[in-house]
Amino acid sequence: MKSKYVVLASALFISVASFAQKDEIKAAEKAIKKGNSQEAATILQGAESLIANASDDEKAQFFFVKGNIYLDLANKKIDTDKNLAAAAAAYLNLVDAEKASGKSKYTSDAAKSIIEIKYKLINSAIADSKIEKNSDSAKKLYDAYLLDKKDTLNLYYAASTYVNAKEYDQALKIYQELKEMNYSGKGINYLAVNKITDAEDLFTTAAERDKVVKMGTHEKPTTEVIPSKRGEIFKNMALILVDAGKTEEAKKAIEEARAANPEDTSLILTQANLYLQTKDFDTYKKLINEVLAKNPNDADLVFNLGVLSANAKDVVNAEKYYARALEINPKYVNAYINMAALKLEAEGPIIAKMNKLGNSDKDMKSYAVLKTERQNIFKSVIPYLEKAMEVDSKNEDVANTLLNVYSALEMTAQKKALEAKNEVVYYF
Structure with missing residues (x-):
């Protein structure tokens, strides 16, 4: 009989806790509507310890309110970085809770806020990078990626920025993510000069760009091919692994990449650079010849061979490749x-x-x-x-x-x- 009373008491405690939690969420909502976000944050902290036992619906409501509170604090420039990160985490928890419940009551309302936070994080990351706060910048770029995983460019930039911050373990972890998703970054930019601002505007498609040129608002349409970033990704992975004394892992990673992307010549250049770093000059020369055989009239390719040769202090060949690149493209x-x-x-x-x-x-x-x-x-x-x-x-x-x-x-x-x-x- 005693055990039954204990179970009943526990159930009663959870029920009371749930009511208390709902009351605190409602009180926090009222406070934020009045513009008292700091007060709302304090009220909501009282429900934080109880949220683990809440239903998915209650979790979703809690995280939605929490995200709104911290976004409002960030917009008021109160501990901006800290509160922006807290808002981002809350909205991600909200999305996870609604996925688990199979319902979507708050996700659509939160979507605009998520995009707003994403661009705030990116802009803040750019500002941090300019003053060489690379570690902070990289984290913000990674958080921006977590908010919108379709925008993989932020993941790529997060890795590069962690390299600049000399946080090589973090960089390698993200490069591994990029490798697993077979990220390329290859694409095409459609550009035209805005007649009012005299700046180049970017368009999603050639048709969209050509339309504004015909309308007369833009001129000088150009198309910019964005080359594959795989070579750079695997080059940085290789350099990090070599620096950590893991040369064989570096070689294996590039071999796997080449097997998955046999036509990507940037990977051959990366492989050549690795063998150059490890002073295996015979394999290096063999790979360079393989690159040239694939496309002897590719100015970018020949130019990169010049860069590799210059890095190897091979001045004669560096000059030869630069001169050849200029023959192809004056x-x-x-x-x-x-x-x-x-x-x-x-x-x-x-x-x-x-x-x-x-x-x-x-x-x-x-x-x-x-x-x-x-x-x-x-x-x-x-x-x-x-x-x-x-x-x-x-x-x-x-x-x-x-x-x-x-x-x-x-x-x-x-x-x-x-x-x-x-x-x-x-x-x-």
Whole structure:
């Protein structure tokens, strides 16, 4: 008999607790309607400990109210980051509760708030990234992905930002997620210049873009192909694994990726880079030749081979690949820039030698020879920098470098003309 009374008492306790919980939720709702979100949060905390035993319907209501409270606090700029994260977590719990119950009373109402939080998180992540708060930025991007898992670009950016934060374990975990979903990121952007703002607007389809061009609100339609990001994903995975002493795991991951995506040449480049890192030069050369055999006239591919060669301090082949990329595409601005940068690297050792010289006649003669060598380097990069400026006249880095070169060679007329044209400040 005693056990029956205990069961009955327990059932009564749960029932009373449920009533108390409902009362607190209602009280919290009233407080938020009056604009007292802080008070509402305090009231709702009283129901927090009881929510585990609540029904799915009650959980859904609780999390919906909780999400509304913390979103309102975030919008009032009260502990914005903390409350935005709390609101996001509450809405996700709401969605899970309604999935479990098979009902959808609050999910549709919460959908707008979820999208609002998503974009607030993204904007806040961008702001954090600009001031190098990369860890905070990465977490927000990941939270934004959790709110809208169809938008996988946020997951990709979260991984990259964790790399910038040097939180390699977190980055590797997300790269693993991207690998498992066979994420590519490949796509097409349809762009046109807005005549009012003079900025490029992005459109979902070519038809949508072409429509506004015909209407006359936009001009200069362009189509931008977004290349596959698999190569970068697996390159970063490989670098993290190699850094952790897991070279064989890195090789296996890339082999699996290549097996799943045999036509993705970016993965071959990644594999080549891995063997370069591990000083297996024979396999590296074999893979490079495999890339060239697949598509010898792909300017991007050839350019990337130049980058790999430059990273390997193979200047001869780096120059060869950059020159070949320019043969294929004479407007390949990055090939001009990298070619100039490659040649300018030879300046460093010359300056080091010059700084070691004294004032003797012999040293002065050596100085004159080294000065001529340095000037010849500057002269050799002028054609590439000038071509880069022709292709991309707004590139400040190229303009500043060219101004430095003109100044070093005392090409006053060219320097003044470039300054007048670009209104740039140079540093030398």
